[in-house]
Amino acid sequence: MIRVLLAEDMHMIRAALTALLRLEPDIEVVAEVTRGDEIVPAGLRTRPDVAVVDIDLPVLDGITAAADLLERLPACRVLVLTALGQPGQVRRALAAGIEAFLVKDAPGDRLADAVRRTAAGLRVLDAELVSAALQYGESPLTPRESTVLREAARGSSAEDIAAALHLSPGTVRNYLTSAITKTGARNKIDAIRIAEDAGWLPP
Secondary structure, eight states: OEEEEEEOSOHHHHHHHHHHHHTSTTEEEEEEESSGGGHHHHHHHHOOSEEEEESOOSSSOHHHHHHHHHHHOTTOEEEEEEOTTOHHHHHHHHHTTOOBEEETTSOTHHHHHHHHHHHTTOOBOOHHHHHHHHHSOSOOSOHHHHHHHHHHHTTOOHHHHHHHHTOOHHHHHHHHHHHHHHHTOSSHHHHHHHHHHHTOSOO
């Protein structure tokens, strides 16, 4: 029996995934969580063979949480649920040692197969997803530019970012301008979108 931990914050999607897995005679859902910070405690408590983890989880993102789980529970394998629009996140996951991915809009019958393959230690890689991930190179942004852009993505003003990072507002604006230029964006909002899609912003 393959024991599965399911991490998905959207109730309807989580219920659908659980229902699909419970139809399988060799798969048992032993835990369901809705936040990234709940993954490790639930994993240590239930000892799953596979953790099916959505990337976009509240409190702690799925990749960070999955990497923590792999460190604390090496016997558990991770299957990441992702979207084709998140190639940079796939690169982050690969760098964290995660080698199994399922695109969210994949047919339902692929979920159980992906869980079985992940439990067996096999790679589960969607060719289109990997191709999209490889299109993005390393981030052109400096660590400071990435941090400033991340704070801007959270809705912080230049003044707020400056106060938090002990910089002047003018310096913050310079970092934002540089980030816009380096990402080839039209404006700050476009730069944030490009950087998020590419996985260039720190969690």
